[in-house]
Amino acid sequence: MPNNKPTPVTMDAVYTAPGYLFRRMQQIAVALFIEECKAFDLTPVQYAALVTISTHPGIDATRLSAVIAFDRSTLGNVIERLQAKEFIVRKPAPEDKRVKLLYLTKAGAAVLSDIMPSVDKAQARMLQPLKPADRKTLLALLTQLVDLNNEASRVPLRAEDALEHLGRSG
């Protein structure tokens, strides 16, 4: 005969779900970043954008979005804020009137090099509670998992594709 007992719902339906744990860790990661970097007025997303513009001067917003796997719509606002803080400039591309190319300003390069130690400290702090060997294991598995799930996100990482048009034949 069928089992008609309703499955009892417990908080384990939340606490043991990997999605819940990833959400918690993301919140913790942001909190630690903000705390360590509060002197620099940069968010984690803004930091990632700055790094990418630094390593790919003249990148445009769409390619930037692909290189860090952030949503293109969201990135518009991020870029505006970085521009308002005068950490980057936008220049129209001469050969394509739709495109605006992104470059670091001197202030942007300065803040990026200044913030690095604090970013590193924040990244170290969030893994600190684990034993060193466990940190390595977690980081390796996490890197694998993100990579293997790349296509599942709305904006998959496309670092190679995005670079094809930059600094080469064109």
Place this chain on the structure above:
Amino acid sequence: MPNNKPTPVTMDAVYTAPGYLFRRMQQIAVALFIEECKAFDLTPVQYAALVTISTHPGIDATRLSAVIAFDRSTLGNVIERLQAKEFIVRKPAPEDKRVKLLYLTKAGAAVLSDIMPSVDKAQARMLQPLKPADRKTLLALLTQLVDLNNEASRVPLRAEDALEHLGRSG
């Protein structure tokens, strides 16, 4: 003599940062949840709130926030949306005019029991790419890490404290 070479910034400053990886996994987790559960019109946060109200009928918003470690301000809007969908009701507490107690409606209980298999499928899918042993390892380390970093988040998990006032002496 001092080393004046500027540290070359590479994309590793982003790609290997645990904070970046947690952000990516969180986005992937949400995308998979939404995809698997699109028939139910529930977000991951709304699901967690529903589960908690189901296991703690009569909980108030502040304690709900502590039990799932979500921001209290944010939760106000979440509760409003759940109420608009008629999955929960809010009743004023007789002994404290500030408090509004939360209860599942029949529709809320139904959607919760209906959505469970899809939630489980989404949770399984995000770990699927890993070998079974690696899934266990990752989940164990992640659970540890969230727990050990509990105080670092703005809204630490306070499941026990939050329960003290419910269904007991009062």
Place this chain on the structure above:
DNA sequence: ATTTAATTGACAGTATACTGACAATATGGC
């Protein structure tokens, strides 16, 4: 009991995220 503290829900402001749409512009097929 009256002043003081803390709590609760609400709100305003900022910052990610995603969906879907749009105009301007480029590019391809023909």
Place this chain on the structure above:
DNA sequence: GCCATATTGTCAGTATACTGTCAATTAAAT
């Protein structure tokens, strides 16, 4: 060259998150 298609940046709408504030209310201090 023209037309269908694709790309780029932008915008409106919704949903988390966090900061800080506030009025109403309750609890604590004395």
